[in-house]
Amino acid sequence: MVTPMAAPKRIEIQDLRLSYGGREVLHGITLDVEANEILAIIGPAQSGKTSLLRCMNRMIDVIPEARVSGTVKVDGVDVRSIRNVCELRRKIGMVAPLPVGLPLSIYDNVAFAPMQAGVTGTAELDVLVERCLRRAALWDEVKDRLRTLGSKLSGGQQQRLTIARALSHQPEILCLDEFSIAIDPITTARIEDVLRELRSEMTVVMVTNLVQQARRLADRTAFLLNGDLIEIGPTEAVFSDRPARRETYDYVQGLFG
Amino acid sequence: MSPTGSHPPMFQATARVRRKQLAERAAQWFFGFMAAALIVPLVAIIAYLVVKAWPSLSWEFLVTNPRGGGVRGGIWSALVGTVYLVVFSLCVSAPIGVLAAVYLNEYARDNWFTRTVNLAVVNLAGVPSIVHGLFGVGAFVYALHFGRSIISASLTLAIMTLPVIIASTKEALAAVPMAFREACWNVGASRWQTIRGVVLPNSISGILTGVILQVSRTAGETAPIMLTGVTIYKAFDGGGFFLYAPTEQCMALSMHLYYIATQASGAAPSLPYAIAVVLLALVLLVNAVSIVLRVYLRSHKKW
Numbered sequence: 379m380v381t382p383m384a385a386p387k388r389i390e391i392q393d394l395r396l397s398y399g400g401r402e403v404l405h406g407i408t409l410d411v412e413a414n415e416i417l418a419i420i421g422p423a424q425s426g427k428t429s430l431l432r433c434m435n436r437m438i439d440v441i442p443e444a445r446v447s448g449t450v451k452v453d454g455v456d457v458r459s460i461r462n463v464c465e466l467r468r469k470i471g472m473v474a475p476l477p478v479g480l481p482l483s484i485y486d487n488v489a490f491a492p493m494q495a496g497v498t499g500t501a502e503l504d505v506l507v508e509r510c511l512r513r514a515a516l517w518d519e520v521k522d523r524l525r526t527l528g529s530k531l532s533g534g535q536q537q538r539l540t541i542a543r544a545l546s547h548q549p550e551i552l553c554l555d556e557f558s559i560a561i562d563p564i565t566t567a568r569i570e571d572v573l574r575e576l577r578s579e580m581t582v583v584m585v586t587n588l589v590q591q592a593r594r595l596a597d598r599t600a601f602l603l604n605g606d607l608i609e610i611g612p613t614e615a616v617f618s619d620r621p622a623r624r625e626t627y628d629y630v631q632g633l634f635g
Numbered sequence: 636m637s638p639t640g641s642h643p644p645m646f647q648a649t650a651r652v653r654r655k656q657l658a659e660r661a662a663q664w665f666f667g668f669m670a671a672a673l674i675v676p677l678v679a680i681i682a683y684l685v686v687k688a689w690p691s692l693s694w695e696f697l698v699t700n701p702r703g704g705g706v707r708g709g710i711w712s713a714l715v716g717t718v719y720l721v722v723f724s725l726c727v728s729a730p731i732g733v734l735a736a737v738y739l740n741e742y743a744r745d746n747w748f749t750r751t752v753n754l755a756v757v758n759l760a761g762v763p764s765i766v767h768g769l770f771g772v773g774a775f776v777y778a779l780h781f782g783r784s785i786i787s788a789s790l791t792l793a794i795m796t797l798p799v800i801i802a803s804t805k806e807a808l809a810a811v812p813m814a815f816r817e818a819c820w821n822v823g824a825s826r827w828q829t830i831r832g833v834v835l836p837n838s839i840s841g842i843l844t845g846v847i848l849q850v851s852r853t854a855g856e857t858a859p860i861m862l863t864g865v866t867i868y869k870a871f872d873g874g875g876f877f878l879y880a881p882t883e884q885c886m887a888l889s890m891h892l893y894y895i896a897t898q899a900s901g902a903a904p905s906l907p908y909a910i911a912v913v914l915l916a917l918v919l920l921v922n923a924v925s926i927v928l929r930v931y932l933r934s935h936k937k938w
Contacts, residue, residue, distance in 0.1 A: 435821070437817065437820060437821060440817065440820065442744060442745050464823040464824065464825050465823070466823075467820065467821060467822065467823040468822070468823035471822075472821040472822075474814075474817065474818065474821060476814060478814045478815065478817075478818040480815055480818055480819070480833055481815065481833065481836075481837055482832075482833070490819070490822065490824070490832060491822035491823060491824065494822075494823070494824050494825075494828045494832070495823065540818070543818070543822055544821070544822065546822065547822050547823055
């Protein structure tokens with residue numbers, strides 16, 4: 379049997395189970411993320427979307443009662459065998475669902491990661507900071523006050539600052555967890571355009587509650603429900619009149635419940 | 636709902652609303668009174684002490700050494716002794732306490748070791764100071780052969796203040812939101828980079844306040860130091876600040892006050908009050924410094 383030439387896999391998740399203090403929240407998820415695609419993960423609250431992302435960059439480690447089984451491989455390497463977890467986290471840009479402006483200047487919010495990774499040249503940092511802020515559609519609003527505190531920005535601006543920070547360490551994979559909750563539709567559209575451009579240089583995994591956003595943006599869409607992967611497939615198929623599973627149809631059409 | 640009929644006019648107080656307003660006022664006054672009542676003892680203590688001490692108080696009293704077994708002269712060598720003890724003990728307890736707290740709050744996972752350390756901290760804080768004094772005698776004076784000296788007394792005080800510094804530092808660190816740490820870890824910063832870059836700069840005011848408040852506690856303690864390195868009287872010819880070597884015994888304000896008030900004969904009746912005023916002034920001065928520092932650092936607080 380000849381399998382068709384598939385795109386190289388950036389992330390391979392195999393039978394991933396996760397429990398918090400005995401309560402299992404992911405019941406054996408198996409999915410792959412292909413190189414240079416945008417994969418959207420949709421699903422109602424409590425379906426394990428954020429937990430799934432945290433397993434990818436091992437931020438799950440900081441939750442003491444979390445127990446993980448199964449494997450998550452990033453570029454073929456089991457993440458749990460990685461000793462230098464900082465390296466893994468630099469490879470994966472992570473935008474957390476709640477906007478966090480670090481109590482540093484706007485400039486330092488973005489320059490923090492590259493500086494910690496050893497970039498010291500002022501000119502180099504300036505270029506990097508501007509590029510990241512532009513990509514996060516924040517540059518025009520803050521370019522004249524880069525030295526003011528990032529934690530004093532409005533919620534929507536902090537969210538875009540979070541995106542700029544996630545891009546600052548030049549990740550190969552970008553995970554966005556509800557990146558547009560506090561952002562207006564026009565700015566959201568600008569960021570979505572940027573994500574489409576970024577696809578040529580990185581792989582994007584986005585968790586979203588806006589199913590239409592997944593439809594607009596994603597190459598493939600995964601539907602999670604109560605810790606189970608109900609369906610994953612090309613976005614057109616998931617949003618078609620006949621997805622593989624009835625629940626998917628109900629959810630994306632807003633008929634759920 | 637229709638605005639006519641049996642409904643009362645809008646925004647006019649019903650009996651229930653009036654009762655609520657009354658209860659609100661009563662509560663506010665009651666709590667306010669309790670808060671104001673706190674001032675009374677402080678003002679009373681200070682006023683009483685100053686009035687009683689007035690005949691003895693002068694600049695001369697502050698800067699001359701005690702003479703004649705402590706009942707004449709001033710208070711300088713006791714004041715210097717107290718400063719020595721406080722500075723030496725904080726030099727030991729502040730670094731150890733702060734670093735231990737950083738470990739406990741930032742690195743330690745919740746396991747038996749961490750729980751044991753935390754339990755030790757809590758229990759150490761509850762040990763009476765006289766017991767600390769006895770421990771100091773056994774450990775520093777005899778076992779480590781430091782003798783009755785400033786070193787022994789300072790180390791005893793350090794052990795006594797350590798758990799409180801650890802607790803206050805942990806509290807200051809825990810006040811930095813977890814989201815800041817997660818944001819740093821998410822971009823691949825190590826724990827230490829996160830601590831240095833974000834956690835410490837935003838908790839330093841709380842940490843320093845906690846440490847400085849221990850100064851007043853250390854300055855006032857008598858029990859632990861009278862067993863380990865403080866003498867009731869020592870004659871000096873000269874003044875200056877470098878009166879003692881660390882291996883010598885020293886005088887201290889708290890001990891001096893205790894001795895003059897209860898043991899010595901022939902002291903002026905205002906003398907113990909004057910010593911108390913100096914001790915209190917020292918403590919209040921340190922508290923004032925900590926308040927100023929906190930206000931200064933808070934004005935730089937970043938979220």
